Amino acid sequence: MGWWREGYDETRVMIAPDAGAVGNGVGRFLSMRHPKSGNTTCYLLVNEVLQELHWFKQPYSSWFLGDYVSEDGRLYIATPVDPVFVLLPIFDEARMKKGEDPGKFRQLDEIIFIDGYPGYQHLLSVAEKSMQVVCEVKEVGSSKFYRLDDSKVLGWLCCKVCQLRQTLFTLDKNYAARGEKDTVSDAVSILGEYLKDEPWLKRLCDHLRLNLLEITRKAPDIAIPPLAAEGDLGSSSALEEEKNRSRNKNTRAGKQAKKAKVETDSHNIREMFTRASRRKN
Numbered sequence: 001m002g003w004w005r006e007g008y009d010e011t012r013v014m015i016a017p018d019a020g021a022v023g024n025g026v027g028r029f030l031s032m033r034h035p036k037s038g039n040t041t042c043y044l045l046v047n048e049v050l051q052e053l054h055w056f057k058q059p060y061s062s063w064f065l066g067d068y069v070s071e072d073g074r075l076y077i078a079t080p081v082d083p084v085f086v087l088l089p090i091f092d093e094a095r096m097k098k099g100e101d102p103g104k105f106r107q108l109d110e111i112i113f114i115d116g117y118p119g120y121q122h123l124l125s126v127a128e129k130s131m132q133v134v135c136e137v138k139e140v141g142s143s144k145f146y147r148l149d150d151s152k153v154l155g156w157l158c159c160k161v162c163q164l165r166q167t168l169f170t171l172d173k174n175y176a177a178r179g180e181k182d183t184v185s186d187a188v189s190i191l192g193e194y195l196k197d198e199p200w201l202k203r204l205c206d207h208l209r210l211n212l213l214e215i216t217r218k219a220p221d222i223a224i225p226p227l228a229a230e231g232d233l234g235s236s237s238a239l240e241e242e243k244n245r246s247r248n249k250n251t252r253a254g255k256q257a258k259k260a261k262v263e264t265d266s267h268n269i270r271e272m273f274t275r276a277s278r279r280k281n
């Protein structure tokens with residue numbers, strides 16, 4: 001689909017589930033913190049389905065938009081993401097846990113009020129439906145109070161690992177020959193893209209008897225650049241600055257010792273996802 005933002009003399013191309021709803025004014029762009037890095041990241045909310053916005057830039061590329069050609073080859077892809085990943089860090093902070101103390105119960109409107117990030121407030125109904133799986137909930141009259149529960153979070157993460165393992169089996173026929181520990185490790189590594197090392201990724205690794213250092217080394221090589229603040233979403237200058245920062249970061253990284261890439265029978269995780277996407281197309 002193509003979309004145009006008021007204040008910017010340009011048209012963008014984006015691929016997203018239910019993308020037609022965005023053109024009808026149902027979709028909303030939200031600027032929030034990435035659950036792992038904490039960097040400002042753009043999300044798309046369509047019909048209470050949260051999607052993460054990824055940006056790709058191909059040189060010398062253009063797109064057909066209706067009856068004309070857009071010379072700008074920038075492409076945006078929105079992929080669904082479980083809102084629990086995005087909300088987990090702020091619910092963790094909101095309970096103000098100290099030591100063995102389980103923390104405080106808070107109302108949703110208090111928890112999702114984050115200074116500088118008004119986008120969270122649009123997730124009120126989404127949080128009410130999704131966060132009960134990882135929270136203790138108390139009702140006082142007509143009000144509900146939430147507190148993140150460590151054991152529920154761990155159970156939810158283990159369920160995610162099982163679901164992801166089953167998905168990986170469908171991506172490559174050679175994957176079925178791998179041992180259980182290897183497939184669990186790969187699944188945890190992918191989940192680690194949305195979890196901070198402390199406490200959740202480490203706690204999950206300890207529960208599954210995996211080495212945290214090995215898991216972080218196996219993390220998929222997928223870059224998700226943080227975008228500009230909500231008021232500047234889509235700004236060409238902001239995107240160019242981000243691209244330059246990424247280029248400088250890669251240049252510095254190239255001067256350091258290169259880490260060996262993890263292979264799975266000569267097929268790494270990223271290659272499996274690429275082949276699966278091509279087969280669907």
